[in-house]
Amino acid sequence: MIEHRKKFYLILLFFIFTSSYGDTHNEPSIKLEGVENGKTYTSPIELNFIVKNMKVRNAGVNEENSGHHHLLINLDELPDMTKPLPMTEGIMHFGKAQESTSLELEPGKYTIQLLFADYSHTPHKIPLITEKVTFFIK
Numbered sequence: 001m002i003e004h005r006k007k008f009y010l011i012l013l014f015f016i017f018t019s020s021y022g023d024t025h026n027e028p029s030i031k032l033e034g035v036e037n038g039k040t041y042t043s044p045i046e047l048n049f050i051v052k053n054m055k056v057r058n059a060g061v062n063e064e065n066s067g068h069h070h071l072l073i074n075l076d077e078l079p080d081m082t083k084p085l086p087m088t089e090g091i092m093h094f095g096k097a098q099e100s101t102s103l104e105l106e107p108g109k110y111t112i113q114l115l116f117a118d119y120s121h122t123p124h125k126i127p128l129i130t131e132k133v134t135f136f137i138k
Helices: 004-017
Strands: 027-035 046-053 066-074 091-094 100-103 109-115 121-129 131-135
Touching: 027 109, 027 121, 046 066
Parallel strands: none
Antiparallel strands: 027 046, 046 100, 066 091, 066 109, 109 121, 109 131
């Protein structure tokens, strides 16, 4: 009886362990590093763009599961996520596959989001976008 119980618990532990490493670990994700909500910084700020389970490629390179980064700065509303992102003051394109940047900013309050889009600057069907981060430059 004790042997059966040991086997049962070993199988249960194995199942729990392996199921925790399921498909969610293969899903694409992005992360913006370098600023935190509510904090104050001096300019310039150094930002790192982290992407998992997607390839970072130059704009114009049409390859499956790939794209490049865009930084949304002080936007009240998101752009149309079904069309190519426009080149505006509030949308910075990193079409040369950059994975970091240094931003020189005037003193004030800023909100930024990182958005990963395809070769044509169009967000993916399931957009890869970070939460807004609000910070201050002194």
